[in-house]
Amino acid sequence: MSRWSVNVPTWTPVAVADTTNFTDAGHMSLQGGSTTQRINVIEVYMGGQAGASSPTIMLLARHSTVGVTLSVGRLAALDPATAALAAPMVVFNTSTTKPQRSATLSLLNLSFNAFGGIVRWVYSPGEEVGLLGSTASLGELGLSAFTGGTPGLMGSHMIIEPF
C-alpha cells in the first residue's frame, strides 16, 4: 500500500498521567479509519520549537480509551499517485471524548528537550508498530507527554502505511 504522513506542525504537549483524559491540542493521536483497517507506523519524528529549555517526557503509547468525535488533522500521501482511501485513518488532537494513554502499552520513551532537540525513530521494514481497527487498545496510539518535565512547543510527524 501507500505511505502517508500525519503531522501536527506546532503544538505544546500537556503532561498527563496514564489513564487520564488528554487535553485538547495537547497530544497527537492516530486512530484507524475502520474496524478492520491495519496501519503500520514507520517513522516518528519530533522537532523542538520552544524558546527556552523544556525537557519533555514524550511517550508513544497505545490508548486505553479512544477519542470520539474527532477533529480531523493533517494527512498527506507521500506519493502523488496515491488513491484516496475509502476509510482514511484520522490524526487528531481535539475530540469530545478524550483519549487516555494506556498504563501498560507505552511503546517508545522519547524524552527530549523541546528547545532545539530533535528525535527521529525509524522502524526497520517488517518491524513496525501496528494498529488494528479503531477501538481500544490496538486501534489508536499517539504522542503525549508524561507527568514531569516542562513540555515545550514542538512539531511532530509520523509516517504510516495503512493496508
Add this chain to the structure above:
Amino acid sequence: MQTKRRHEGYVLIDNRESPGVTPSFVQQSGQKGQSVPAVGEGKVLEASTITCAHCQRGVILNPQRSHDREWCSKCDHYLCDNCGLIKKVDGQCRNLNQLFDRLQERAMHVRS
C-alpha cells in the same frame, strides 16, 4: 543471506542546538522498565533499535551489552527482555503481528 541486522531500525537524538536532557531527568522519565540514553548539550546519538515482536516496544541497542538479546525462534524476531523472560517461562510465541493477522481475517469473515 539474511542476518539479524535486517531487524534493526534507527534512532537519532540530535541535541547539537539544544541543552539536551540530564541523566537524572531521563531516570525520572523511565516508564515500566523502559529507559532512554541521556544525550546532553551539543551531543548527537545515532543508534540501532529493535522492536519487540511480542509487545512492539522499541529498544535502543546498547553496544556495551554483554549478554544475548532475547530472540523468538518461532516467529524469528527479537524480543525485549520482559517478553523474553515470559517466553522462557511458558515457551509460547505471542507475535503481535500474527495476532493482528488472525483478528483481521476473523473480522473480514464476520463482515462477509
